[in-house]
Amino acid sequence: MNIVVPVKMVPDLVEELEVDAAGHALDRSFLKLRINEFDEHALEEALLLKATHGGTVTVLALDTGEVDETLFTCLAKGADRAVKITGDFQEGVSSHAAAVVLARALGAVPHDLILTGVQAADDRDGQVGILLATALDLPHVSVVSGVEPAPGGKAATVRQEYSGGIMAELEVDLPAVLGIQAARAAPRYAPVSKVRQVMKTQKLEEIPAPPVEAGAGSTVSRLAKPETADRAEILEGSPEEVADRLLALFAERGFLKR
Amino acid sequence: MQDLTPLNDMAVVIEHLEGKLADISFEMLGKGRELAKVSGGRLLALLLGRGVKGLAAELGAADTVVVTEHEALAHYTPEAHKQALAAILKARPPRVTLVANTAMGMDLAAGLSGSLGWPLCAYVKDARLADGRLTAVSQIYGGKLLAHADMEGPSAILSVLAGSFPADAGKATGTPQVEEVAPPPLDKVRIRFKRLIQPEAGDVDITRQAVLVSVGRGIQSKDNIPLVEELAEALGGALSASRPIVDQGWLPKTRQVGKSGMSVKPKLYVAVGISGAPEHIEGMRGAELIVAINTDPNAPIFNVAHYGVVSDLFDVIPLLTEKIKSS
Ligand SMILES: Cc1cc2nc3c(=O)[nH]c(=O)nc-3n(C[C@H](O)[C@H](O)[C@H](O)COP(=O)(O)OP(=O)(O)OC[C@H]3O[C@@H](n4cnc5c(N)ncnc54)[C@H](O)[C@@H]3O)c2cc1C
Ligand SMILES: Nc1ncnc2c1ncn2[C@@H]1O[C@H](COP(=O)(O)O)[C@@H](O)[C@H]1O
Numbered sequence: 001m002n003i004v005v006p007v008k009m010v011p012d013l014v015e016e017l018e019v020d021a022a023g024h025a026l027d028r029s030f031l032k033l034r035i036n037e038f039d040e041h042a043l044e045e046a047l048l049l050k051a052t053h054g055g056t057v058t059v060l061a062l063d064t065g066e067v068d069e070t071l072f073t074c075l076a077k078g079a080d081r082a083v084k085i086t087g088d089f090q091e092g093v094s095s096h097a098a099a100v101v102l103a104r105a106l107g108a109v110p111h112d113l114i115l116t117g118v119q120a121a122d123d124r125d126g127q128v129g130i131l132l133a134t135a136l137d138l139p140h141v142s143v144v145s146g147v148e149p150a151p152g153g154k155a156a157t158v159r160q161e162y163s164g165g166i167m168a169e170l171e172v173d174l175p176a177v178l179g180i181q182a183a184r185a186a187p188r189y190a191p192v193s194k195v196r197q198v199m200k201t202q203k204l205e206e207i208p209a210p211p212v213e214a215g216a217g218s219t220v221s222r223l224a225k226p227e228t229a230d231r232a233e234i235l236e237g238s239p240e241e242v243a244d245r246l247l248a249l250f251a252e253r254g255f256l257k258r
Numbered sequence: 259m260q261d262l263t264p265l266n267d268m269a270v271v272i273e274h275l276e277g278k279l280a281d282i283s284f285e286m287l288g289k290g291r292e293l294a295k296v297s298g299g300r301l302l303a304l305l306l307g308r309g310v311k312g313l314a315a316e317l318g319a320a321d322t323v324v325v326t327e328h329e330a331l332a333h334y335t336p337e338a339h340k341q342a343l344a345a346i347l348k349a350r351p352p353r354v355t356l357v358a359n360t361a362m363g364m365d366l367a368a369g370l371s372g373s374l375g376w377p378l379c380a381y382v383k384d385a386r387l388a389d390g391r392l393t394a395v396s397q398i399y400g401g402k403l404l405a406h407a408d409m410e411g412p413s414a415i416l417s418v419l420a421g422s423f424p425a426d427a428g429k430a431t432g433t434p435q436v437e438e439v440a441p442p443p444l445d446k447v448r449i450r451f452k453r454l455i456q457p458e459a460g461d462v463d464i465t466r467q468a469v470l471v472s473v474g475r476g477i478q479s480k481d482n483i484p485l486v487e488e489l490a491e492a493l494g495g496a497l498s499a500s501r502p503i504v505d506q507g508w509l510p511k512t513r514q515v516g517k518s519g520m521s522v523k524p525k526l527y528v529a530v531g532i533s534g535a536p537e538h539i540e541g542m543r544g545a546e547l548i549v550a551i552n553t554d555p556n557a558p559i560f561n562v563a564h565y566g567v568v569s570d571l572f573d574v575i576p577l578l579t580e581k582i583k584s585s
């Protein structure tokens with residue numbers, strides 16, 4: 001089974017996010033990027049599937065900046081190939097354009113299964129995996145946790161997560177694109193030493209992106225922190241003082257038993 | 259005379275499961291009604307399934323309920339539903355199509371955008387129509403930023419976050435016109451429904467607890483979880499968690515609060531080291547009193563919490579537990 005995992009770099013949400021002077025986009029000068037966490041789950045599921053069913057795992061990324069180390073890390077975790085799609089993507093790329101670029105790149109990469117991350121926190125114009133499936137005329141299921149290929153590899157049984165803890169079991173003909181929410185096991189960790197070694201011994205493949213026209217179909221006129229009138233009342237003070245205030249609050253609202 | 263070309267119409271893709279309409283469907287109908295007033299068009303509810311016609315009676319907020327029934331639509335599958343919807347929408351392109359930003363809606367919204375070539379805006383919290391221009395407000399970067407975007411073209415798809423609009427506004431009795439539309443051929447589908455899996459019963463039912471203390475990734479390691487569990491016990495409540503804690507295998511799925519977990523409405527919800535991503539907030543915003551503890555003053559959880567503490571959970575939680583125990 002040949003599995004392809006497209007991965008995306010996203011801003012680290014733990015860091016402060018600054019908006020540029022025009023107020024339209026993120027200020028990318030200080031932006032720390034990391035692999036989308038759901039892509040780590042997609043890769044993990046791919047590696048586990050390879051372990052039981054054989055085949056290859058290829059990781060694909062548009063060169064939106066800082067992708068090299070991420071791709072090497074994917075190799076260190078056990079991916080067979082890492083492909084960087086080069087092009088003018090440093091300022092970001094719309095989901096529609098990324099899908100077209102990936103669809104073209106996949107023409108040269110054998111694929112029975114394409115596992116994307118379920119979503120990234122910055123994709124205002126929709127999920128790339130679904131758009132990619134549409135472009136390739138492949139079936140697509142998102143919010144997937146649990147992928148089990150059928151004997152023969154012509155189909156797979158997948159679980160799609162609904163709200164309230166309910167899941168649907170679906171059978172999907174392969175090739176298919178699945179948006180992975182969670183792998184069956186927590187994503188593995190690649191030690192830095194291993195990544196360094198891979199950087200010395202393995203190479204990233206590079207393919208240039210074809211020119212694409214697809215825009216997002218919308219233009220951001222304003223990007224800003226939400227202004228909420230009823231934001232939390234922040235309890236200030238030392239941990240001791242804060243704990244006392246919380247205690248008083250809980251007592252007042254009747255949450256202290258006895 | 260009012261212009262009644264379809265391009266002024268608003269369409270809402272109705273989400274339902276096991277014969278029950280999802281709340282988000284009413285939220286979208288309420289918003290759709292508001293937009294239709296501005297555009298002067300009709301509000302269409304798009305109802306797909308098998309044996310679902312009866313649900314139309316609950317969709318009184320719409321002018322017309324377009325019902326499409328087929329064996330292949332008996333259960334939700336992304337492919338057949340997308341194909342049927344694309345055919346309906348293509349025949350009468352609405353100005354705005356509202357789809358829920360849920361597991362079901364996610365596939366449909368992007369799938370329709372891809373198939374129809376209409377622009378899509380995801381994570382939508384609000385939408386406005388003025389002078390023919392459609393502006394969508396989306397909550398991105400885990401709820402940290404709001405993007406206002408002008409949508410291009412005559413038709414656009416918005417995928418709406420649950421909890422963005424009041425559901426009551428979309429709950430109207432009345433008898434909408436029902437229009438039955440035959441689906442396109444759906445015999446070559448590549449996705450087949452097998453079964454629904456109900457959630458396992460856990461040791462505690464977090465949906466029935468008066469007090470929940472919820473732990474997030476700020477806890478750093480499994481070994482630290484007892485710290486938060488002790489607080490939950492001291493308050494006579496139960497321990498719940500955000501999704502990453504469950505995905506790491508640190509707590510069972512039955513403890514997960516949020517979009518793909520449980521919706522909870524306790525009297526007290528304490529969020530410890532939880533950022534407040536929209537998918538988490540969806541499951542707990544109905545709590546009566548929300549207290550959040552987080553080192554990041556910009557964490558979105560403070561936008562829904564009533565009281566917030568900006569500090570290290572490892573400093574505050576043990577102290578607080580101690581004080582509660584000895585009070
Ligand atoms: C389709 C879909 C469904 C999803 N369903 C759910 C769901 O049901 N439930 C859910 O929770 N998520 C769900 N998610 C995931 C969601 O998007 C977020 O990734 C998740 O909620 C983040 O969890 P978190 O807040 O614990 O972690 P993070 O976002 O990593 O936040 C950790 C927080 O801890 C704070 N912190 C760090 N150290 C400390 C410290 N020492 N003291 C205090 N604070 C500290 C940080 O400032 C940060 O705000 C879903 C995602 C998708 C795409
Ligand atoms: N620029 C990109 N390069 C490679 N994969 C991508 C890219 N953008 C999105 N993806 C894939 O699509 C998934 C969903 O991302 P998004 O559409 O941004 O929500 C990601 O988790 C990746 O697997």
